[in-house]
Amino acid sequence: MTGVLPVGLAESTKVIGNVVHSVKEYVMVVQLHENIEKEKIREIVNYFKGQIYQKPPLRSSVKRTIRVKTIYEIEVLDSQDKYILLRVLCDPGTYMRKLAHDMGLLLGVGAHMRELRRTRTGPFREDETLVTLQELNEALYIWRTTGKDSYLRRTVLPVEVSTAHLPKILILDTAVDAIAHGANLAAPGVAALTKNVEANKTVAIYTLKGELVALGKAIRNTEEIVKMDKGIVAKTKRVVMPRGVYPKYWKTKESTGTQ
Amino acid sequence: MGLREKGVEFLDKITRKSGYINDWIVIREADTSSDYGVLPYERKTVDHINFGVINLDKPPGPTSHEVVAWIKRMFNVDKAGHGGTLEPRYLVCGVGKPQGDWGTTSRVS
Structure with a gap:
């Protein structure tokens, strides 16, 4: 699986986990177990738009009770033979693998998720801010060897972005x-x-x-x-703000005592 | 342009970029002092890193945890964390705890 994985450094570690609760977008390849006409595929895919019931798969990290999740957008980007390329915008905690499986059940031929890429989690999207490990490494190298940080500032974003x-x-x-x-x-x-x-x-x-x-x-x-x-x-x-950066205006017992 | 105006402009810019909108109601007009604090995009390089987040394109193969461990070492920071796992072979987006080799983890904040 590839795609958007927000990482918080040092002080940002405390708040980066918050994006877990935000909306997600994925692009996934679903492999059908038998060929099916495109019209039928589109019909079944549209059926998943809106609220769906989903039971987390056997190997999952949450309690396996049926949950209601919203699929805000679901779109067939392309399809060829047994493969469907889908874009899905959904609630956090929606299992894509399960969605692919359930599509197979409704189509009557079976299906499974073949590939998955996350293209969005809350404020983080697949745009020019998305960087690879190699780009990060280069940015750090340039800063450490030349002292120039302009590339580094394009690859590392201010913590505020994760709360946008x-x-x-x-x-x-x-x-x-x-x-x-x-x-x-x-x-x-x-x-x-x-x-x-x-x-x-x-x-x-x-x-x-x-x-x-x-x-x-x-x-x-x-x-x-x-x-x-x-x-x-x-x-x-x-x-996130360290103590003492801004002046202390509040009164403590000691300070009120001396007044 | 006042510091407050610049601060609000920065927040509006990153919010719009993320596809959201800030609809403000102003209660008190006071400006902010230049004697302390800093505009988020004017932090010193080291502070920029310590108050930094990365929109990482996770490569296939390693787990989210492995990737975070590499980044931690690359930047030489004492801690780092991620928002929502993208496991190499199995994926869930949500909150949970590790369960065995195939399980997934997400930081619970």
């Missing part, structure tokens, strides 16, 4: 270090937010310069947050 698909909250400079220390985000620290913040969903918290501070779980939705002048807006889950 999430609802966002921008916070004031005065709130940054408290979050960096693990505090929850309170309403007075919010400078701006996107309209799609939902309660109990992941939200990305940034400085006004656009630096990722942390990932949190929103307590309220956008509409409610806008009306709040105090109280917790989001629970801090994964902190």
Whole structure:
């Protein structure tokens, strides 16, 4: 299997796992066990569009109970003899191998997945940012031998890219270090937010310069947050911003004691 | 252009590039100080790596874990991780834990 595999370096390791929960796109080759007319193939493929029931295969890493998954897009890119080239946009946790198998059952001839390539996971796509191990190695070599980092900066992306698909909250400079220390985000620290913040969903918290501070779980939705002048807006889950980069504006017992 | 404007522009740019849109509601207008912090695309090279992600085109053959181990060594960083496995012979996209030779793993965040 090849394709899009987002990798987080050092500090980014903490948040890269979050893309697991985002939408996926694959291109796969399905091999049918007998020839079938193209019209029939297209008909059955379209049948998989929308919500499907899927039982994880025997060799899987999750509980084998039937799950409902959404296939947002499914398209026959090409077909020849017993081979079908498919593009699938689906929910995370949809088994492509199982999809191929189930297609075979519906076609009545049997089928299995022959090849698979991931072309998208959330914000990461098969575009000019997609790099091979060789390109990474070259970029590092150029930087280490000449000191020029322009190639390196094209192959390694800022951590913020891995959170581009999430609802966002921008916070004031005065709130940054408290979050960096693990505090929850309170309403007075919010400078701006996107309209799609939902309660109990992941939200990305940034400085006004656009630096990722942390990932949190929103307590309220956008509409409610806008009306709040105090109280917790989001629970801090994964902190990326190191402590002490922004000045400390919050009061500790000691500092209030000396005042 | 103010630092805040540049920061928002950066976030909007990477969001649009990923196929999403930021629909902002501004609550407080304050700008951000240039005395601390840095625009994400102006980090020093070493920081750029430590706060870096790679959109890797995984080669066929090695497991996702092997690939991450190589990258960790290449960049000489103390840790690295991936988002969702692409196993050499068997694939699932989702959350789970390793199970035997054929199983798949995903980081649970």
